[in-house]
Amino acid sequence: MSFVGRSDAERRAMLERIGVPREEDLWASIPSEFRLSGPLPLPAPLAEYEIARRFELWAERNADASRYACFLGGGIYDHFIPAALRSIVSRSEFATAYTPYQPEVAQGTLQVIFEYQSMIRELTGMEVANASLYDGATAAVEAAVFAAGAKGRPRVLCSTGVHPHTREVLRTYASAGGFRLEEIPLEAGRTAIGPIASAGNDVAAVIWAQPNFEGVVEDGAALTQAAHEIGAYSLAAADPVALAILRPPGHDGADVVFGEGQPLGVPMSYGGPLVGFFAIRKAEVRRLPGRLAGVTVDLDGKRGYVLTLQTREQHIRRERATSNICTNQGLMALANTVYLALLGAQGLRDVATQCLERAHYLADRIGEIPGVRLAHAEAPFFRELVLRLPAPAESFARAALDRRILAGIPLGRFDRTRPNHLLVAVTEKRSREDLDRYVDTLASWAKAHAGRPREEAACRS
């Protein structure tokens, strides 16, 4: 298959019009030493059904959430995605358009961006949201760059309650010299305030997560106040589903609220494509990274939408742009928009409430299992919790596979001193049957490992 429609007669006519005898003359400007001498060392084309068979066989070798009860989280969650959403997002009109450079023929895309910005603003409690970034981790980078630029200060403090991968991405970008990253620890599952208060006066920002990576609901007002007291910005990585019932960081006075938009109607898809959201105060709008849609009128006075404040962007401002981002995650922002429209105010609240209730049901039942403890038993949590098991969490995760359970994320992968800790996420899709099966599986595994407890060397919780 080549996807090219061309007859020999057409080809001859085209070459004649161009005025060259042979096609090869068209790429004569490529010096011969760079030309490939023969065909690429790759296989021949396949028919659609041959390709489909190959991909289906590959897909069968993956343990996906349609065959396993998924308790994995850490920013990416197995939430319900309505069929109507898939239908809209797969429409050619949205999927095969590009950045709305000609707004007169891109009003669909532009209005979607505008509606997306409106709903992200509403959820976060902020004043302006952009049209999306790559993912939650790069949104954190943009927030740090934004703060360091606005404040003219070099240091950025990041709570270890922020996703470990996000902190890794921050470190990667910090090596470019735009800011210096320092981490502040958790105390009993929450970000410690003390290190912020004593950090000095050259801190641009404090980054924290709501809820944090270990599932705990932070005191955003106290963190924001502590940041502001040292003249720093408060940058909050928020879970968008949690914001339906949790006080949004914008109401706590945060200066940037950003995060991973995957929970709002985007498939987990092995961690990509994801989508980052980013919202700030209106006074700072000229420092905003990424694209932005705004309302205007056409020649007849009819309402219409355009990309606005483009002088912030790389295609106009080049090296003085607020960010180098060009292609973003538009189709995922559309998925977020459709998700929020379909679920609506009450629907999103129901999703969040069910996550909260089901997670607590699981936690309460797990609390009855001898040898298993909640790592942060006193701290409030939303849909995710850390268990402390009597033996390595990797061993339980493996055992749970036999019961068709993806049991959670062993935290030993991020911190070798915590091999027995397991991060467990519960969405609205986990039925009571799933939850009870989890508890039974964990209880029998814990019983089998109870006689030979292996304490962790240095437990932080």
Place this chain on the structure above:
Amino acid sequence: MPELTLHELSVPGHRGPRLMPLDVPAQGIDRLLPADRVRKEPAALPEISEPTAMRHFVNLSTLNHHIDKAIYPLGSCTMKYNPKLNDEMARIPGFAGIHPMQPDDLVQGALAVVAELHEWLRAIMGMPGITTQPAAGAQCELTAVLMARAYHTDRGDAREEVIVPDSAHGTNPSTVHQVGYRVVQIPSGPDGCVDLAALERAISPRTAAMMLTNPNTLGIFERQVGTIARLIHDAGALLYLDGANLNAMMGLASPGAMGFDFAHINLHKTFSTPHGGGGPGGGVLCVRKELEPYLPMPVLEQDGDHYRWNVDRPRSIGRVHSYYGNFGILVRALCYMRSLGASGIGEASREAILNANYLKARLKDAYAASHEGPCMHEFVLSASRQKARGVKALDIAKRLLDFGMHAPTIYFPLIVEEALMIEPTETETKGSLDAFADAMLQIDRESAEDPDRVHAAPTRTPVRRLDEARAARKLILSWQDLEAEGAGG
């Protein structure tokens, strides 16, 4: 009537899809969360039924131009047809429903996809090192400049400048600045290619790298790329290929042979994954052997028929994405490559070149071409003649919309006055190219005979020309702003 907003369509009490009932004992938010952590005012999201939502989005979708409707000749964007099987494969639950924190042995099929994609891309690029972690081209650029910095630092060599031609994409200088390096811009020569004398003057012991688009944004192959590579390497610097224009040379020429140390690929351009109204893209960064240790981690490794992510990479610059990049896009790209096979990949580039040259031949008498002679997969026209009659590139672009076609990229590259940058891609038929050329020629005639008609365009689009200055002056960026505006009169 404009399409109402979701906010305007909202009716209190309307509901979309429902959840299953809560089948565990409800304890209540107030018992489970501290009062001061609970949201006081519910988020004012829309309340609409599923049929209303469906109509809203379908109505909005009909206002868009898209590649499944008609030609979309945006230069540098490679708007080719996106085969539908690709999307179907990415939606298989075994791909769409896997979590990125699953251990490697539970996602061997996904890793096999990534590994095979890497193998194909290595062959096409002629370069051994590869990462598919960046989300888009601009992130590949940033990854590469960070790697270049790490490479020089390892040699105890503090360098701070990156050379960028004046015809480069805006992301190049923007990236360099973001990494804390200085941009050294060099002019293009009269032939549209890098001016070697200017390049030699710009190269110094401070030069960390040079970013080069090849073919360049004028659609011209940089014949001197071998010399450029030698000059850059002699100075101890590294050469980066901005691969936005790879659709001109896959299967024809090898970037590795040209001496590039880094090369990026935009999967959403060359490998036909949907552009999604602005994304997601898919970024691939290929590197020479010596640079492999600096690649973002984790790196995919193969052990017999078992694949695993290696995070033990002490010289890696670190992660640049939350997980493994835009995996769903990688599935689509591999599916596309498998459809083309070795022969189809070369054919795609050859046909793209043929199409661009045919279109250029049909238009070059009416519009001034930036350069004589054959082009690669795209070419740049100038509307300078039309401008003398009072019709600018912008007017021509708007008038094209009335023909049901998308406009080319305009006012880029910056070095051509009134630039119209045209990239038809290989998936346009001769008929489609002829229709586009006919429209362009008619607009040229109109610019002489009826310029007002061009100035008034578009008139057949969902909205007419929009007041962009007003949008920037009076920022209305959400429903909330729109309401406040209404309330304020």
